[in-house]
Amino acid sequence: MSDSYIQTLFAERIGGNQYGKSIAIYKFEKIKRAKRAALTANPGAEIIDMGVGEPDEMAFPEVVAKLHEEASLPANRGYSDNGDSVLKEAAARYMDRVCGVKGINPETEILHSIGSKAALSILPAALINPGDYVLMTTPGYPVFGTHAKYYGGLVHNLPLNDANQFLPDLDSIPEDVLRKAKVLVLNYPNNPTGASATPEFFSKVVAFAKANNLVVVHDAAYAALVFEGKPLSFLAIPGAKDVGIELHSTSKTFNMTGWRCGFVVGNELLVKAYGDVKDNTDSGQFLAIQHAAAYCFDHPGITEKIAAKYSRRMDALVQVLRAAGFNAKKPRGSFFLYVKAPKAAVKKDGSRIEFKNAEEISQWLVTEKLISTVPWDEAGANLRFSVTFVSKNEADETRVLGEIAKRLGDVRFEF
Ligand SMILES: Cc1ncc(COP(=O)(O)O)c(C=O)c1O
Numbered sequence: 001m002s003d004s005y006i007q008t009l010f011a012e013r014i015g016g017n018q019y020g021k022s023i024a025i026y027k028f029e030k031i032k033r034a035k036r037a038a039l040t041a042n043p044g045a046e047i048i049d050m051g052v053g054e055p056d057e058m059a060f061p062e063v064v065a066k067l068h069e070e071a072s073l074p075a076n077r078g079y080s081d082n083g084d085s086v087l088k089e090a091a092a093r094y095m096d097r098v099c100g101v102k103g104i105n106p107e108t109e110i111l112h113s114i115g116s117k118a119a120l121s122i123l124p125a126a127l128i129n130p131g132d133y134v135l136m137t138t139p140g141y142p143v144f145g146t147h148a149k150y151y152g153g154l155v156h157n158l159p160l161n162d163a164n165q166f167l168p169d170l171d172s173i174p175e176d177v178l179r180k181a182k183v184l185v186l187n188y189p190n191n192p193t194g195a196s197a198t199p200e201f202f203s204k205v206v207a208f209a210k211a212n213n214l215v216v217v218h219d220a221a222y223a224a225l226v227f228e229g230k231p232l233s234f235l236a237i238p239g240a241k242d243v244g245i246e247l248h249s250t251s252k253t254f255n256m257t258g259w260r261c262g263f264v265v266g267n268e269l270l271v272k273a274y275g276d277v278k279d280n281t282d283s284g285q286f287l288a289i290q291h292a293a294a295y296c297f298d299h300p301g302i303t304e305k306i307a308a309k310y311s312r313r314m315d316a317l318v319q320v321l322r323a324a325g326f327n328a329k330k331p332r333g334s335f336f337l338y339v340k341a342p343k344a345a346v347k348k349d350g351s352r353i354e355f356k357n358a359e360e361i362s363q364w365l366v367t368e369k370l371i372s373t374v375p376w377d378e379a380g381a382n383l384r385f386s387v388t389f390v391s392k393n394e395a396d397e398t399r400v401l402g403e404i405a406k407r408l409g410d411v412r413f414e415f
Helices: 027-041 061-071 085-097 116-127 143-150 175-180 199-212 268-279 287-297 301-323 358-369 394-409
Strands: 110-113 133-138 154-159 181-187 215-219 244-249 262-266 336-340 344-347 352-354 374-376 382-386 411-414
Touching: 027 358, 027 374, 061 287, 085 110, 085 262, 085 287, 110 116, 110 268, 116 143, 116 181, 116 215, 116 244, 116 262, 116 268, 133 143, 133 175, 143 154, 143 181, 175 181, 181 199, 199 215, 244 268, 262 268, 301 336, 301 394, 358 374, 358 382, 394 411
Parallel strands: 133 154, 133 181, 181 215, 215 244
Antiparallel strands: 110 262, 244 262, 336 382, 344 352, 344 411, 374 382
C-alpha cells in the first residue's frame, strides 16, 4: 500500500517523511516486552518490578479529601490560566520551611506547573534559538534537551560516573561549546544515579553560570526525598536566584504522579518568561489540584513519612545486593539505587552467561529471575533499582526483599 500524503507532512524534528517507520525498539519498550514475555513463560509468577520511576502508593487520604472538597467548589471549575495565589503562597512557605530559602516573592518568583515534565518542555521555547547549546548530564532525564533540539538547539552531554561522584565536570566543557551554551540543566537528587549535590558544587555552579552567562535550571523533582538532614535547594546558595530557577513537583514527594502539579521558582525574569510561554501552551492545572498541592506544601511531614519508607527499603536492598556481590551504596535521597552492572553470571553448574552491557543483564534479570530493572549504558554499564516495588505491607516488603535475595542467590556475579 502506498503512503498517505500525511506521511510526507511530518516535521523533520520527529523524523520527517520517515516518521513511524523505524523498527528500532526503545529501552523502556524493550523492558515492557521482556516483562510481558516473562509473565507468559511463567504464568502466575510474581514479577518484582524495580524498574518503575514512580511511587507505589496513593496520595495520602487527607490530600485526597482536600481534592474532593476543592473539586466541589464552583469557583474552582474554570480555566486557571497561570493560577491563583493559593499554591504560590504555600510554595513560598515550603521553600522557606523545607528548603531554607527565605524571601521568595510568591507573586513574581513562583508559578505553578502541570508537573516538572511540562515545565521542562515549555522552558526551551523561552531560551533556545537555533545553534544554542544546552549542557545536560548523562545519564539523565532528557526532556529539556529533546525540546531544545526541536527548536534547533544542540545538547552537550556531561557524563556522571563514580569517578566524579556523579557531579558533572564543568571544566571539561570545550571552549567553543561553552561560548554557545545558554542553559545548564541539573537534577539532584538525581535520576537515575540517586546522587545528591553538595553546597560546594552548587556554589561552583553559581560562579560558573555567572562567568559564562548561563541559565541554570535545577530539576528538584526528588529534592525532599532525603534520608538524612534537610533537602538541598539550589536556591539556598547565595547568588543562585541571579542565575536560575528550580522545579519542584508533588509527583514523587507526595505520591501524586497522576495529579500533575508542581511549581517553578527563582529568578523573576525567567519565571515571567516561563509564564508567558506557559500561557500560550496550557490553560493551567485544575484549581482543585493546585489547592490540594498547596495543602501538601504546608504538610511536609507527608514527604518525611514517604522518605522514611524508602530509606528502610533502601537499607534492606543495599544488603541484599551486597550479599549478591554488587557494590551497592545507599544514596542520600531519591528512590533509586544505581549499581555497576555485572559482566557475567556463573550458575551452580559452572555455566557462565556473559553480558556485553547493562541492557543485556537487565533483560536476563527479567527473563531468568523475574526481576525488572532499568539499564543505563550512557556512562558505563549500570543498573537502576527503584525501591518503589509493590508490597502489601511492611511484612510483605520483607518477604519481597527476601525473594530478591533468593532469586539472586543461586548465581555468582562477576564484575
Ligand atoms: C528527573 C525528573 N524530572 C522530572 C520528572 C517528571 O516529574 P513530573 O511528574 O513532575 O512531571 C521525572 C519523572 O520521572 C524525573 O525523574
